[in-house]
Amino acid sequence: MTDLDFSRSQGTKMSEKILTVACNILVFGLVFLMLRLPYQFSLTLVALVIAALLYMEKSGAMNAVFSLYIRNKGLAASSAIVCMLAIPVLLATFRYQSHIAVMAVIYIMVCLGVNFQMGSANMVNFAPAAFMGIGAYSMAVTTVKLGISPWFGLLVAIILCSVAGLLIGLPTLRTKGYYLSLVTMALQLAFTQLIKNIPYIGGPNGLSGVKALNIGGFSLYKSYTFFGMKLAPHFFYLIFCILMLALLYYIAVRISISRYGLVLNNIAQDEIAANCLGVKVSSYKLFAFLIGAIFCGIGGALYASLTSFVGPNDFTFARSLVFICMVILGGMDNLVGVLVGAFLLTVITEKLRDFSDYAQLIYALLLVIILIVRPSGLIPKRVRNYCAIFGRELLPPSRQNVSEPTDTQ
């Protein structure tokens, strides 16, 4: 596979800037269409997008796009946020489509969390839904039982999830590979049973009436009427979720390019070697669990606030598998891949609602096909090279010619 082109051209050209914005508009245009169109067209579009992604990856076009974005990173990021915020506006009057969009954003958050463990550190965590559940139930209990502001619920979700992440991380430190996965699997199953058996939080019936987030009495999840147009209740909530996602995504990118990301990747490859270079492996593994749990928890809290109901059936083992599928399908340890995988699978699931009997079948078929065609996911991970992304000084290239060529074969 060809490597990314990291040549940092001096002073990017105007045409490149236009191209970057155009790319973003195209990408988010497709996102909008996939959300908006009825299921026949939407799913056809999804299939076309998957085919296009596979082709672009093979032909190297994907690397060209990545290099383009990296060269114009400021513009790419700002225009992407603007384009993303255009989606709630365009979907303003479509209730169901807005709902799908919010779900996609929440799932992406959870998948970013899963990716820290599964992608970066190669620890397959089968309990993301449990973490999401902890976040959701924190939100539900604080607003329904204690009657406190949902913002406080979000904070409680983050705190409880970090504690849970650490606690669940602890036993897994002694196990590796399949055994670690088994431990998390057991924890996931135990979580569902535990929730069902605590009457205070509703047991198997769950808790309803979770309050939506609000800003000074202005509820983010409510139907408002503007200029005679009745907006979908999700309008402001979607905007809020998108901004939250942008923040979490930025954190995820910074972590993955930092030494933390490097160390996590190294632990995935060779734990002993990492240890011999002075890495305290256990604290990094805990870190991966901690940060992943926080991401899942935020997703869970936003989910509870959206659906206003939490029940044990929302956070089952099957849900955990869906998140894992999303990460694998998109491309482990590639943050763009995770975005794409989570979004496409959410759209497919939601658009297949009318055929729920066949939904699982199509879902499974798609996964099998993709794993045969491209086991590393739609957008596989790249060789780490992050100097280019955040503009740290590379070694002067001219020096490379000074050293005498040595034949080492």
Add this chain to the structure above:
Amino acid sequence: MSGTVVNTLEIDGLDTSYGRIPMLRGVSLNVPGGQVCCVLGANGAGKTTLAKAILNIVKADNGTMKLEGECMDSWPTHKRVKSGIAISAAAVGTFHKMTVEDNLKMGAYYIDDSLLNERLEEIYQSFPVLRERLRQKAGTLSGGERTMLAIARAVVNKPKLLILDEPSLGLAPIMVEEVFEIIRRLRATQISILLVEQNAAKALSVASSGYVIQKGAIVFSGTADELSRSEFVENPVM
């Protein structure tokens, strides 16, 4: 033998075992400061186990280890590395799926970001071949280059003690020559080196003192001269 030279590493009565099978039995050795000390032995004699025990990858059952006079028995691996022990060994591979540069950066784990580039520049000067391979995955390097990378990664941190576990393993003779040339250069920088080797002749060409290990116990120790004349080295596989 130690005389006025301060020992970088002192091991006294080290026992280790894999499960119930004893591996090292009462190993005592000193690595004098700024010198190359070699440990010679046949396959399965316990050389690599010794290297691993010094970094606490293999737990010691008995015995004490001191780094520059400081007892380090209770230190976990990462603390030993932080205190100045580095290892380059077949058991501690390079990160194949990462670029050469990232491998080196991992070696510089304890170096502050602001000093990193300067330090890496020094490394590239000592190992010019790595500069050419900077953006390549370590897995695409040749065996010799990979050994260079492993050694370079170990010395980025400027360790007090460098453990080299069979650096000549599986290399073409010309590369072995080059690796030992690097060891000579490192020796000149006053770093203490514990060289664990099977190739006795090569090891003794750079070492000033050494030990012979057999079936997990030290059977002979002395200066390089004494070692090269001893029966153990003339007939190492006993």
